[in-house]
């Protein structure tokens with residue numbers, strides 16, 4: 161599991177590199193959980209803001225800042241509790257070089273709102289990176305889990321994501337996910353404002 165997560169983190173950094181979002185750039189993460197990716201990126205030199213709907217995750221995430229400080233780092237890292245659907249109301253608009261979401265967009269009840277809110281946070285020319293979001297088969301695989309855990313689990317078709325990104329105003333879209341996805345391989349998409 162750890163190896164998979166690290167491979168995904170490496171893929172995210174390769175995506176950022178590909179679109180020339182380099183350390184010191186300002187990045188916003190949506191649905192950051194306890195903030196491990198935001199922490200790694202801050203240590204790499206990015207100016208990071210992690211956001212997350214669950215207050216308890218933000219409490220844990222804030223411990224990461226303190227632990228870095230104890231180790232002598234002064235990271236550009238902060239965490240904010242907010243739903244991704246309205247993130248643009250709590251951070252500065254048009255101010256981020258990149259916004260990314262890793263395995264969390266499919267949990268948002270209003271994922272289209274989350275895409276629109278991300279657009280509002282980005283500078284013109286900034287990139288929205290959708291990482292490891294599940295494909296259509298996830299709807300059937302996770303149906304029972306979602307019912308039992310009272311969470312929201314969906315899968316996306318690539319065409320619905322691309323349609324929504326275009327409708328929101330993103331002008332360039334790149335897919336770095338598997339070409340032969342067989343409806344189960346996850347989506348990796350980059351969209352430029």
Ligand SMILES: C[S@@+](CC[C@H](N)C(=O)[O-])C[C@H]1O[C@@H](n2cnc3c(N)ncnc32)[C@H](O)[C@@H]1O
Nearest residue numbers: 191192193212213214243244262263264267268
């Ligand atoms: C599968 S976890 C992934 C967490 C993190 N990206 C990671 O890889 O560790 C999904 C996260 O999305 C968060 N989440 C769900 N709905 C959300 C929403 N509408 N806005 C912000 N975060 C949300 C959950 O609380 C959870 O922490």
